[in-house]
Amino acid sequence: MNESLTEPKKQRYQYDHPRPxxxxxxxxxxxxEDQLRVLLxxxxxxxxxxxxxxxxxxxxxxxxxxxxxxxxxKEETNVSNVYLEQLYTVGKPDRDPRTxxxxxxxxxxxxxxxxxxxxxxxxxxxxxxxxWDIYALPELAFDHQAILDYALQRLRWKLEWTALxxxxxxxxxxxxxxxxxxxxxxxxxxDKRNFRRKVLAAGVIEPTGNMRAGDHRPAxxxxxxxxxxxxxxxxxxxx
Amino acid sequence: MNESLTEPKKQRYQYDHPRPxxxxxxxxxxxxEDQLRVLLxxxxxxxxxxxxxxxxxxxxxxxxxxxxxxxxxKEETNVSNVYLEQLYTVGKPDRDPRTxxxxxxxxxxxxxxxxxxxxxxxxxxxxxxxxWDIYALPELAFDHQAILDYALQRLRWKLEWTALxxxxxxxxxxxxxxxxxxxxxxxxxxDKRNFRRKVLAAGVIEPTGNMRAGDHRPAxxxxxxxxxxxxxxxxxxxx
DNA sequence: AATTGAAAGTGTCATCGTGACAACATCCTC
DNA sequence: GAGGATGTTGTCACGATGACACTTTCAATT
Numbered sequence: 001m002n003e004s005l006t007e008p009k010k011q012r013y014q015y016d017h018p019r020p021x022x023x024x025x026x027x028x029x030x031x032x033e034d035q036l037r038v039l040l041x042x043x044x045x046x047x048x049x050x051x052x053x054x055x056x057x058x059x060x061x062x063x064x065x066x067x068x069x070x071x072x073x074k075e076e077t078n079v080s081n082v083y084l085e086q087l088y089t090v091g092k093p094d095r096d097p098r099t100x101x102x103x104x105x106x107x108x109x110x111x112x113x114x115x116x117x118x119x120x121x122x123x124x125x126x127x128x129x130x131x132w133d134i135y136a137l138p139e140l141a142f143d144h145q146a147i148l149d150y151a152l153q154r155l156r157w158k159l160e161w162t163a164l165x166x167x168x169x170x171x172x173x174x175x176x177x178x179x180x181x182x183x184x185x186x187x188x189x190x191d192k193r194n195f196r197r198k199v200l201a202a203g204v205i206e207p208t209g210n211m212r213a214g215d216h217r218p219a220x221x222x223x224x225x226x227x228x229x230x231x232x233x234x235x236x237x238x239x
Numbered sequence: 240m241n242e243s244l245t246e247p248k249k250q251r252y253q254y255d256h257p258r259p260x261x262x263x264x265x266x267x268x269x270x271x272e273d274q275l276r277v278l279l280x281x282x283x284x285x286x287x288x289x290x291x292x293x294x295x296x297x298x299x300x301x302x303x304x305x306x307x308x309x310x311x312x313k314e315e316t317n318v319s320n321v322y323l324e325q326l327y328t329v330g331k332p333d334r335d336p337r338t339x340x341x342x343x344x345x346x347x348x349x350x351x352x353x354x355x356x357x358x359x360x361x362x363x364x365x366x367x368x369x370x371w372d373i374y375a376l377p378e379l380a381f382d383h384q385a386i387l388d389y390a391l392q393r394l395r396w397k398l399e400w401t402a403l404x405x406x407x408x409x410x411x412x413x414x415x416x417x418x419x420x421x422x423x424x425x426x427x428x429x430d431k432r433n434f435r436r437k438v439l440a441a442g443v444i445e446p447t448g449n450m451r452a453g454d455h456r457p458a459x460x461x462x463x464x465x466x467x468x469x470x471x472x473x474x475x476x477x478x
Numbered sequence: 479a480a481t482t483g484a485a486a487g488t489g490t491c492a493t494c495g496t497g498a499c500a501a502c503a504t505c506c507t508c
Numbered sequence: 509g510a511g512g513a514t515g516t517t518g519t520c521a522c523g524a525t526g527a528c529a530c531t532t533t534c535a536a537t538t
Contacts, residue, residue, distance in 0.1 A: 413486085414486085414487090415485075415486075431486090431487085431488095432487090432488070432489080435487085435488085436489095453484095453485080454483090454484070454485085455483080455484045455485040455486075456484080456485055456486045456487080457486080458485080458486060458487090459486085459487090
């Protein structure tokens with residue numbers, strides 16, 4: 001590439017003080033085939049070329065952080081319609097070898113229905129995108145492993161204190177399915193009777209009246225109540 | 240000021256893409272004279288000149304966010320030796336009328352001992368610094384009121400689920416003093432017997448053997464146990 | 479020396495949430 | 509209709525918590 005030819009076209013930005021680059025990264029969790037999975041992209045360029053990384057990218061000049069996270073997710077992986085909340089901001093000076101980068105990490109959940117409907121694929125500068133079992137991850141680029149660990153911690157925590165599990169399931173689900181989500185995320189077995197008692201007592205789910213047929217005894221289907229969804233939505237964003 | 244004269248001396252920073260300015264703001268709480276207070280500085284310059292604002296400033300070119308928060312606190316208000324944890328990152332495009340600013344807000348606590356020892360005063364570009372009762376705040380600059388509301392919410396929350404109250408007290412304190420901290424922060428009265436039972440059962444405090452003399456019946460003095468302090472320290476930072 | 483004022487200190491009971499635990503019901507397939 | 513697999517249901521013991529009132533101890537006052 002000839003610098004002198006492209007130079008006139010490029011816009012340059014000047015500041016009196018040094019400014020870090022600011023990016024958003026997204027940790028997107030789904031529950032699929034009895035696994036808790038995250039979406040990763042394979043890096044097409046150096047640094048960490050061919051390593052797997054969290055999807056993300058630079059924020060726009062006039063773009064809210066939340067919107068930037070949604071946009072990057074859409075651009076890099078073609079995923080939309082997610083639950084999204086801010087997780088943490090990392091900014092160690094040497095975390096990106098190229099330049100100073102501040103990254104605002106976002107935590108996202110995608111329902112099973114959406115996973116089935118959406119075609120996930122790498123796009124733009126991301127080479128390839130795929131789901132990874134949270135308990136069998138490849139080596140990650142940058143400090144993304146630490147961010148992911150923290151996201152998982154947050155997910156577990158929220159699961160115990162809020163009723164967030166439903167965001168990973170389709171709109172109708174059985175109690176056993178819900179329990180499997182909890183067991184997978186918390187990574188420990190739960191007592192069936194206690195689980196049902198607790199989840200029903202919380203008043204966040206209600207029977208739909210339908211049944212799920214299968215190889216065995218049909219199971220009652222539940223949905224999350226409107227108030228439960230609203231409560232989560234309300235609590236979701238800052239402030 | 241003559242631009243053409245100063246121009247050659249100034250270093251300029253150029254980037255291919257626009258970059259936001261990144262700042263850290265600190266919400267520093269203390270407990271003083273039976274009030275929960277925050278440290279605010281009076282802005283010396285526009286925008287929001289003469290309005291009160293959270294202390295904070297630009298991060299250094301090669302400086303961790305956490306370190307930047309400590310430095311700004313020291314520079315602007317002469318306060319050091321605080322408990323500090325990241326709170327939230329705000330970045331709405333129009334939150335600062337001058338330029339795009341991303342602000343990483345930090346949440347800080349200062350013990351009563353440190354408050355007494357340190358002379359708090361405005362410095363550098365901050366005109367004036369003083370403590371404000373959290374329940375009688377002036378109008379704040381930028382979106383600082385929203386950040387402060389969120390910080391208070393976090394403080395209350397942490398108080399209920401962790402044993403953070405001690406960070407606001409001197410190293411020796413009576414149970415009544417501790418209860419007043421909790422009541423002031425939670426903004427509701429607590430039952431004396433239940434409070435004592437709970438706090439003692441948690442095993443985070445122990446009697447020092449000393450007594451506080453006063454106008455009335457002397458009160459047993461307590462300190463927080465080493466393990467309690469360590470637990471908080473350990474939980475404090477990302478990841 | 480006795481009284482008063484003010485804060486320190488202490489125990490019980492009813493209730494609720496929770497963890498531990500096992501048997502029966504219902505569907506399908508063979 | 510027997511077997512296999514999953515769905516569904518209740519009890520009991522224990523610990524945590526909220527509600528609630530009186531006595532103790534010191535200093536200051538009379």
